[in-house]
Amino acid sequence: MKLETWTSIASLGLAAMFVTILLSFYNFLIGPNGSGPDRVVDPGALLYQEIFISAVPSLVLAGFVFFNTRTRGDKLAGIMLIAAGIVMIAGMAAATTQVPQIQRQYVVGGIDSAPYIFIAAGAGVVAIGGYLIAMSRKKIAHTDLDDLR
DSSP states (O other), X not given: OOHHHHHHHHHHHHHHXXXXXXXXXXXXXXXXXXXXXXXXXXXXXXXXXXXXXXXXXXXXXXXXXXXXXXXTOOHHHHHHHHHHHHHHHHHHHHHHHHGGXXXXXXXXXXXXXXXHHHHXXXXXXXXXXXXXXXXXXXXXXXXXXXXXX
């Protein structure tokens, strides 16, 4: 497999890691019996850590795959990127259902808006994957000056 395929697999893994970390973090903020966490936390700082550890690298890797294969496409990399986008969209849709259960005092620093931002980012990753699949089916016309003899 090519570098772009492995990079798209890494993007899928990071997207899955982000979704599981964010859902478990929201579950932690809901707390036992919906009463919130039983320790002092800074939800905004923890959310930013989670975003910069897994979500941003996943999007950067998707961009890397796109910029390396934008002219010729790569079907397998496109499929992996579509899967990464779907994982992110589905996970963030699940996170939006958890946000109303979090007590208002813990909804700071983008806790309520992060899922919507990453739903849009996941849609972008799906679009990139679809573009790569479409480009892989296209025949590229080569023009060589040596053929003019």
